[in-house]
Amino acid sequence: MSIIYFxxxxxxxxxxxxxxxxxxxxxxxxxxxxxxxSVRILLDEDSPEEEKK
Known part of the structure; x- marks a missing residue:
């Protein structure tokens, strides 16, 4: 019963x-x-991989 109190x-x-x-x-x-x-993904710029091209 003491474990219940604990x-x-x-x-x-x-x-x-x-x-x-x-x-x-x-x-x-x-x-x-x-x-x-909630709209951050819509406002993101291009990823760094696409900028290197």
Whole structure:
């Protein structure tokens, strides 16, 4: 039964770590630009291999 308490404690600590990481990412602007990554492949220039030709 004591292993259940240990596993519950570990899962709560892990959830708090992920929650803190999420808030850190929000505070440092990780999710500010949602548009550019979705169209980046359309805006890419020619690959370096094609420029050498």
């Amino acid at each position: 596993l519950i404690g570990c899962s709560i600590v892990l959830a708090l770590v992920f929650l803190l990481a999420f808030f850190w990412a929000q505070r440092h602007g990780q999710h500010d630009d949602l548009y550019t990554p």
